[in-house]
Amino acid sequence: MQNQDVDINDQKFEFSSRTDQKYKYCSLSYDDDDDCPYSFFDDHSFPPLPMFATTSVERRKLKQQQTASVVGSLRYDYYQQTCPQAERIIRSSVRDLFRKQPRIAPALMRLAFHDCFVEGCDASVLLDSADGIHSEKESPPNESLKGYDVIDIIKSELEEACPGVVSCADAVVLAARESIVLAGGPFYPLKTGRRDSMTSFAEDATFELPSPQDDLAKIIESFSAKGFDEREAVTLLGAHSTGVVHCKFFINRLYNFSGTKTSDPSINSEFLSFLKSKCNNSSASLMSSASKSRPPSQLISASPSPSSVVVQLSSTLVEEPAIKMDYEGPGESFGTLYYRSLLQGRGILFVDQQLTAGEETKTWVQAYASDVSLFHKDFGSAMMKLSNLGVLTAPMGQIRRDCRKVY
Incomplete structure (x- = not known):
């Protein structure tokens, strides 16, 4: 049977059999x-x-x-x-x-x-x-x-x-x-x-993960090394539409940007005051001490249950000073608020705000800020591509019985 294209959310995907189409x-x-x-x-x-x-x-x-x-x-x-x-x-x-x-x-x-x-x-x-x-x-x-x-x-x-x-x-x-x-x-x-x-x-x-402190050139370099172009980099960073970011990841932007002992001038002044009200200058040292006392391997229960996961996420995600990425409240379409915020100088992380520093990346920020359907289409494609990076298939690797250890 010949390959056929089907549309999903206005996006074409190729499937090779009736089973795939089903x-x-x-x-x-x-x-x-x-x-x-x-x-x-x-x-x-x-x-x-x-x-x-x-x-x-x-x-x-x-x-x-x-x-x-x-x-x-x-x-x-x-x-x-x-x-x-x-x-x-x-x-x-x-x-x-x-x-x-x-x-x-x-x-x-x-x-x-x-x-x-x-x-x-x-x-x-x-x-x-x-x-x-x-x-x-x-x-x-x-x-x-x-x-x-x-x-x-x-x-x-x-x-x-x-x-x-x-x-x-x-x-x-x-x-x-x-x-x-x-x-x-x-x-x-x-x-x-x-x-x-x-x-x-x-x-x-x-070595490989992008940093919250990366400038535009480094962002493009990091994503390019994985086969993503500038449009896809802007798209994938749209995942920052939701979640919580701890103050330690952007505290330098508020009090000592690039070692100047002043704030990042690209931050909207009203938004800067808001961020400072949530993250005081002592937040970074307090969180650094907390993270050192609790290595990741000790934050995970040996035999997790649904209730223990709820407790863990409730405590570890809010006990440190942090800001919700959707800080203006829920209700916005996934992605829209994030990109609009960047155009207003309200990006929380430096790596996010840097997307408005380049001509091509800013073009896509503007496009996604005004067209959530376009963003969803591109985000789905980018996540498909990300999910196929460097995969192992038989006979390589193994099927772990316990995800934390090899056998």
């Missing part, structure tokens, strides 16, 4: 279609292939060689024969937890970005440190990362239904998609069949 149409109404299939079959009997490179440069080179063509190995309905309820389990878990604690949505979005942007979508961010090797969790950019317990709960439910079948890597990207939908963002199709990395190095996360 996946798409039923996914758009998955709340009501209990008979809809949700994943594909593949052979999980391949042995894992260890990654033996010792430096970050060697690891990146090896990963590029290994994953040059594996995206083609991902498929819609990958678990259809081995765990047909996999995506339904993930969706149900995320929705149940979201009803109790909406903050899991931005936490899961950020978790997926931090996983995929470092060596690809391979669940390496979930691994605990072991054998004297510091994992990505211990990297400074990840010290405030949340959502590990949510993935643990999802994985335990998947293991109960289909032991040793669904990867942690697939769970991360699918949970992120569900979170985006719950936050008011777009649905986008995802192929599955990712496998889990057997390694995780803190230095990789430190």
